[in-house]
Amino acid sequence: MPEPKDVTTVACIGAGVIGGGWAAHFLARGYQVRAWDPAPDAAERLGRLVAAAWPALTELGLAEGASPDNLTVLPTLAEAVAGAGFVQESAPEDLDVKRRLLADIAEVTPDGVVIASSTSGYGMSEMQTEAATPERLVVGHPFNPPYLIPLVEVVGGKATEAWAVEWASEFYRHVGKSVITMDNELPGFIANRLQEALWREALHMVANGEATVEQIDTAITDGPGLRWPVHGPCLTFHLAGGEGGMAHMLDHFGPSLKAPWTRLDAPELTKRLRDDMVAGCEDEAGERSIADLVAERDRAIIAVQRAVEASRGGSGG
């Protein structure tokens, strides 16, 4: 098994939006990428996806030797994984397909090489059941587009060994990702659960004629969506409490948890949950006082708005 930093070749299985996005990311970081997909036009599709991503990747800065020419689309799965130090599977979101494909990948991938699945929400425990070497199978869940959004959620299944989860986490960090390593399987992982709750509330509102698609998007782009890239939902509410932070916020606005403001019932705001939220926010804030965080938020919101405005419409980088 290679060290994460010694890997030079990655196999990308699947030529969809996510598979192509991963290929673009690894190519930009200077890797040799070997790809496979059963579709007859896989090479053309991957070429198109990588080409579409390349201007953004160039703007971000390419690693030495990075080139779209380092992509090789192979006619078989076995050829694609040959010589790879890591395998990223990005097949369609279908449990049977994933299960079968991961078993096939495990069968032909050299011993000790970690195989990660881009699944949006299946647990590895249910996907690894047919694989002969399930101990090296992990979830490595990216966000679209994988070449720009840093987050990757890493979690193993019941048959996954701890070293594989650690290895994958370290490898993703090495290739520039922001990694959340989860101790336990959770359907939808963390980010998709948050996103999905918001999405389902949005769908309910459209289904009931309470809001239009455009009102929903405007509500986010011109509202809380401007705060979330800065501090996330918890630290954002830490500031809503003024100098009292999350403690004041929960003690003061706690009752609104009982309000019918969403179709999702709130948990009981126990003393323990309150204290966990407060301690979590204080840990995350670290040395930064509330005043520091407010100033940081204000600078960032202005900069984010300007960044989005400058990026709309025009063709310039």
Add this chain to the structure above:
Amino acid sequence: MPEPKDVTTVACIGAGVIGGGWAAHFLARGYQVRAWDPAPDAAERLGRLVAAAWPALTELGLAEGASPDNLTVLPTLAEAVAGAGFVQESAPEDLDVKRRLLADIAEVTPDGVVIASSTSGYGMSEMQTEAATPERLVVGHPFNPPYLIPLVEVVGGKATEAWAVEWASEFYRHVGKSVITMDNELPGFIANRLQEALWREALHMVANGEATVEQIDTAITDGPGLRWPVHGPCLTFHLAGGEGGMAHMLDHFGPSLKAPWTRLDAPELTKRLRDDMVAGCEDEAGERSIADLVAERDRAIIAVQRAVEASRGGSGG
């Protein structure tokens, strides 16, 4: 009743984070602001809140004649609203307090002047019950900080007349806000419903030991939170479907609506809901092709990340 564009003086009732934020916004737009709060240290608190906001507002660009010196804190409510062309109420989130205060404000505010409440989620119908002139009472719900986040949700109650909702929407637009005018009352309005669904899922995860506060914030700041200020949740998923857009996304990923990825049950994905989502995304995209939107998203995500990074830590603008 003045035209929205002819207003020169605004009354801000309440000296908390939201009331102070509104005062700062109106001051920066060149208005005379008359404020009142029953707290004995109201003037000091408002002065501090405006001073904290002023660097950001200066960076954004002040209107001609704008100055913190145009804030006058009055000893009584009646003096504060005297001569005001618009009143913004930002009292604590307590229904009895709001009800009583709005009645008091309506009693002393000149005829025909619109009075807006910053309430986070009460309906105007339940808040206007004690007011003698409920026809001019509307909700004007901002997001923290009101001097930077553009969104204001405007909606009337059962006793509100249509002209007041229109007047308030026009006035907020005139002072630089992004306005969503809602036809019907909905608890939590639109943005808070979306935000609250995400927040409750986050609290459930912490309560169950499924994720930490820091993991939740990282999941958003380094994940979907980077896309939301660009396109909002609907247009973001329009791109997740590749060239097929929202139609492909719903037809393909529709089954994940049944997955246990959040504690919020999904609505039935009827043909009508599907078609409404597709038509809404296509309307919103307008002339922009999927490829245009992808390029726009990529430019914006890079710019947003850089904006957030540059705003962290350092004290520079």
